[in-house]
Each structure stands twice: as structure tokens, then as C-alpha cells.
Amino acid sequence: LGLLFTMIFVILITRLWLLQGVQGQEFKRLSEDNRIRKIAIDAQRGRILDRNLEPIVQNRPSVVLTLKPDKAQDTDLLKKLAKLLHMSISEVREKVRSKNVNAIEPKVIKRDVPPKIVAYFEEHKDDFIGAELVVKPIRDYPLVGMAAHVLGYLGELSDQEAKQSEFTTYDLGDLVG
Numbered sequence: 001l002g003l004l005f006t007m008i009f010v011i012l013i014t015r016l017w018l019l020q021g022v023q024g025q026e027f028k029r030l031s032e033d034n035r036i037r038k039i040a041i042d043a044q045r046g047r048i049l050d051r052n053l054e055p056i057v058q059n060r061p062s063v064v065l066t067l068k069p070d071k072a073q074d075t076d077l078l079k080k081l082a083k084l085l086h087m088s089i090s091e092v093r094e095k096v097r098s099k100n101v102n103a104i105e106p107k108v109i110k111r112d113v114p115p116k117i118v119a120y121f122e123e124h125k126d127d128f129i130g131a132e133l134v135v136k137p138i139r140d141y142p143l144v145g146m147a148a149h150v151l152g153y154l155g156e157l158s159d160q161e162a163k164q165s166e167f168t169t170y171d172l173g174d175l176v177g
Helices: 002-022 025-033 075-085 089-096 115-123
Strands: 055-067 109-110 131-140
Touching: 025 075, 025 131, 055 089, 055 115, 075 089, 075 109, 075 115, 089 109, 115 131
Parallel strands: none
Antiparallel strands: 055 109, 055 131
8 A cells, every 4th residue: 555655656746747847848838828819909090180170081980790710611600691791601701711820810701790780690699609790990081082192091902902912911801001
């Protein structure tokens, strides 16, 4: 009985030494990576006013539907989203597919979701696990076309732009301009 307790004690001490002494730095790194996660938050940009203090460019809230990339294989969810958003399943799947390394960050499926769809989505949240509605600020140009050459513009990355070499690090749904 004494020999059995001694063997168990030696095994526990050896395992403790392996976990803390030999592999301790690796487990510390893993715990730090698990504890800290960087999340990009879109900043609300300032308004641009003319000399009469009328806005040329301002911000407005936009409801954005996002989906986690790991749900791209859930065909049932993609069918429900495609039907809700009046899109094809291939369009939804293409927007979720990411060229970037960050597979955790939700991908934008549709911007400016209409209130009717927002209400339906909120009522049936359990059917859309992995999808989320987020309110993000977007630029609004009340004087459409005025001073665009000076102010610039932002828009969603198009299919043609995504094929160009300068946009290889962007995903469909990202804002460029």
C-alpha cells in the first residue's frame, strides 16, 4: 500500500513538473491569447459643414447583418438568410468566405437592412444562430455628387474591384474608397 501511494505521488509530481516547468511558457502564451482578443470598432467620423453650417457629409446609423465565417458550411442557415435577404445562397456564401486570416470576425452579408427584415430577424433569432444585426455608422452625403472630387467617397467592394491586385487583402462587403 505504501509503494502504491509512493508511485502515485511520484507520477503526480512528475506530471506537475512537466506542466509547469517544461510546458509552462507555452500554456502561458495560450492563456494570454485566449484572454486578449483585438476587435476593430468602426469609428464615427466627423461631419463636414459648408460656410452656412449645412452638412455636406454626415453620419447616419446603418443596420448591418453579419455572419460568423464558421457558419459558412451550414446550408440550412444560408438558405434561411438567402430567402430573408432576397439573395442567392451562392451570394451569401461568397460574402462569408474570407481571404483574410481572421476567421473569428463576422463578415458583412448586407448593409442597410430594412426595418421589416430587422423585425423578422429579431423575432426569429433562434433560427439564425451565428448571424447578428449590428448598428454601424456610415457616411451620408445629403448633397449627392457635390464636391465628391474633394471629399472622396466610400462604397462596398464590388466583384470587379475584388479581382484587382490592389484589393487582395479585402473581402466582399468591406468598405473601400
